[in-house]
Amino acid sequence: MNFYEILGVTPDSEFAEIKAAYRKLARKYHPDVNSDGARRFKEISKAYDTLSDAKKRKQYDTLNGFFKTDYNKNSSNKEPQKTPSGKKTASEKTFDNGKKSENKQNEKIFSEFFNSFFDSSESSNKSEKIQPKNGEDITTDITISLSEAFKGSDRMINVVHTELCPRCKGRRFINGAKCKVCNGSGEYSIHKRINVKIPPKLKDGAKLRLKDEGGEGHFGGQNGDLYLIIHIEGNSRIKYDNLNILYNLPITPYEAVLGGEISVPMFDGYVKLKLPAHTSSGQKFRLAGQGLKKNGKVGDMIVTVSIEISKHLSDDEIKLYEKLKKLAADNIRENLLNE
Numbered sequence: 001m002n003f004y005e006i007l008g009v010t011p012d013s014e015f016a017e018i019k020a021a022y023r024k025l026a027r028k029y030h031p032d033v034n035s036d037g038a039r040r041f042k043e044i045s046k047a048y049d050t051l052s053d054a055k056k057r058k059q060y061d062t063l064n065g066f067f068k069t070d071y072n073k074n075s076s077n078k079e080p081q082k083t084p085s086g087k088k089t090a091s092e093k094t095f096d097n098g099k100k101s102e103n104k105q106n107e108k109i110f111s112e113f114f115n116s117f118f119d120s121s122e123s124s125n126k127s128e129k130i131q132p133k134n135g136e137d138i139t140t141d142i143t144i145s146l147s148e149a150f151k152g153s154d155r156m157i158n159v160v161h162t163e164l165c166p167r168c169k170g171r172r173f174i175n176g177a178k179c180k181v182c183n184g185s186g187e188y189s190i191h192k193r194i195n196v197k198i199p200p201k202l203k204d205g206a207k208l209r210l211k212d213e214g215g216e217g218h219f220g221g222q223n224g225d226l227y228l229i230i231h232i233e234g235n236s237r238i239k240y241d242n243l244n245i246l247y248n249l250p251i252t253p254y255e256a257v258l259g260g261e262i263s264v265p266m267f268d269g270y271v272k273l274k275l276p277a278h279t280s281s282g283q284k285f286r287l288a289g290q291g292l293k294k295n296g297k298v299g300d301m302i303v304t305v306s307i308e309i310s311k312h313l314s315d316d317e318i319k320l321y322e323k324l325k326k327l328a329a330d331n332i333r334e335n336l337l338n339e
Contacts, residue, residue, distance in 0.1 A: 003047035003060065011066040015052065022048040027175060032167070135215030135224035142228050144198060149232045149240075149292075150267040152200035159226060161192045163216040170218065196228065201292045203299075204240045206230040243292045243299025250308040251275065264303065266290075273303060281307045 004010055007021045025044045029037030050056045060066070142157060164170040165182035178184035194213055207227055214224025232240060239246040247264065255262060259277035263270040264287075271290055284304050291299025313321075 002064075003051055004066070006043050006047040007051065009051075011061060018048065018051050022052075023175075030175065032169075032174060131219065132221035133218040134221040135217040137224040137227060138214040139227040139229065141231060142196075143231045143233060144202075145233050146235060146238055147267045148198055149202050149204075149230075150200060152202075153198050155196045155198055157194055157196055157228075158191050159194055159213070160189055161215065162187050162189050164188065164218060194226070198230075202230050202232070203243055203292045203294055204230065204232040206294070240292070241302075243294060243297060245291045245299065245301045247301055247303045249273075249303045249305050251279065251305045253307055253309065256280070256305075256307045264301075271301070275305070279305060279307075281305065 004013070007018060007025065009018055009021050013021075022044060026041065026048075028034065029041040029044060031038045031041060034041075050060050138159060138161075140157075140159060142155070144153070144155070147153075148155075165172075165179055165186055165188045167181035168174050168179035168186065170186040172179055172182070172184045172186040179186075182188050194210065196208070196210065198208070207229055210226040210228070212223040213226035217223045234240070237248050249264060251262065255275060256279045257277065259275045259279060261272055261274045264273050271287060273285060273287065275285075282304060284302060287301040287303060289298050290301035293299075
């Protein structure tokens, strides 16, 4: 592998020429630009790493026999002539000693280059063995209606995900410049729409887990999970107490007096409640097993009745109330302060 040929330069090229050649080729063969250029880009990077370092370049040139033109201009390197007698002169001895010294120096340079080459290769291999990193779990809140809490529903929610930048792939820089997409952070935030199936009869504060819908795992790591904290909107009639449903139920005056079976409206139909005669406002009734469910446990519905009069009474109903007033013999407030 000729590093000079890879970069399209010569052993006489100055550092500025080598740098310019590398930049031009790097832009052309970078994997983000050229999907088939990964191998070529690796060769270019290796060549530049060696030739841009003065010490590494000298070692490489010596090992491969590359010399600048001025390397051979030194007249002292010319081999001296032998004397007619065949014996070595003082200058010949000096030349031989110089040769031996030069050979030892070359051996040393070769050894240093060989070690540094494989050390850098080993270091490069270690850096490529990046440990998998699991994505982080995401926790967010979601508010649902009473109807959704009781019957269940499908909801589309928006979740902010942080993923590797699609441009620089988490490297933060492209061709030595800060990535413009992620501004050098290596991460990119996106809004992801997820369809969530909410099971029926959830309690307020319940937590739903959506596997693999959390933060993105890197380098082969697992995605995190998404946790939804459920909040249920209450109203003036229905509240929740753990797994129990607290229901404030209006009844008519005649239902309170006469008693009987009445229908309690629910989100999935009706529940029957039997009122005794002479029921008072504020009286509580428990309907077992009509509450919320969790982990095999089922709560109850606790109904608190309140006697209420319709705001849209007919004339006949008003006349009956007038007749009832005349017939009433008991003053329910007479001994109120003595109780």
